[in-house]
Amino acid sequence: MELFPAHITIKGQSENIKELLQQKPNSEWEQSWLEFLEEWYNTNDYIEVQTSGSTGTPKTITLKKDFVAASALRTINFFDLQKGDRVLHCLHSRYIAGKLMTVRALIGKLDLQLVDPASDFTNFPDDKPIRFAAMVINQVTKYLALPQQNIKNLLIGGSAIPKPLEEQLQQISTLCYSSYAMTETATHIALRKLNGYDKTGSYQCLDDISVELDERDCIRILMPGLENGAIQTNDLGEIKDRNQFEVLGRIDNVIISGGIKFLPEQIEEKLVKEMPLPYAIGSVPDEHLGEKIILLIEGKADDEVKTTIATHCTKLLSKYERPKEIRFIEKLPRTANGKIDRKRLKSTE
Secondary structure, eight states, rough: OOOOOOOETTEEEEEHHHHHTSSSSSSSSHHHHHHHHHHHHHSSSEEEEOOOOSSOOOEEEEEHHHHHHHHHHHHHHHHHOOTEEEEEEEETSSSHHHHHHHHOOOOOOOEEEETTTTSTTTOOOSOOOOEEEEEEEHHHHHTTSSSSSOOEEEEESSSSOOHHHHHHHTTSSSEEEEEEEEETEEEEEEEEESTTTOOOOOEEEOOTTTEEOOTTSEEEEEEHHHHHEEEEEEEEEEETTEEEEEEEEEEGOOOTTTTTTEEEHHHHHHTTTTTOOEEEEEEETTTTTTTEEEEEEEOOOOOOHHHHHHHHHHHHHHHTTOOSSEESSHHHHOOSOOOBHHHHHHHHH
């Protein structure tokens, strides 16, 4: 596994790494990409990455380059990427997912198609199919709006896949996968097939990776290169075997109302088809219940909308899941990669 080749192929052209690093970027996203390329080729045996902040305060951590390379190689092997295959890089290199696209291209000697992360893909290259790409939710929506989809394998990450979007994916030939990933593991450790005849509700671990549950029923990841060989998550899970699992929600987010435990993610999932506006399930202290479930709606207060939403809740949720109160909020707090920021959400409840 060659970590630092002298050349990288970009849009079909072989580029000398040293010459690339001397170029002046035309935009902020290009600068970020070049800065990572420079970091990958410096004398350190590690890179610095920032966690997303979805489960706490964002922090900078270090990852060994050989550990990152091993993660890249797992993806290359899973999708059977071959030298010269075209891959689309449309993620910001500030984050681990964007960094890994470049590492995969270097290690696999792939043909890297660099695109502005804010692109609407209207100038999408269509002369040669894209063998692999990774996108976040809003980019997938843009991709689906194209008259033709020419990506063979699409990895979707950053946040949970909304059910309506997952239904749309059944109509395209692109093979789509949801990633179970975190910064600390150098992006995904498991994938879930979202469409096609072999789609599944379970995540399948990649090579040399397995999972188990701790005493709280939270997922623990076992993989080479981790300190102590494992990393403990706060994701509640169900395990079929050591290589297949489902994610139920985060234990940090559990709401205990009237002595019953509720996962906001599961309640939100039940509402997703009928909600006209962005929303999140939260809770506030209650004298009788301990906590009471509330529904936060992004937008201006509107009695008619509120009545419609209340009707949806009655139809779609069980008696105890139904929010005791519906509140409108100007903007739901989100992390940089689009996830609901549950920690900041608490301060708005």
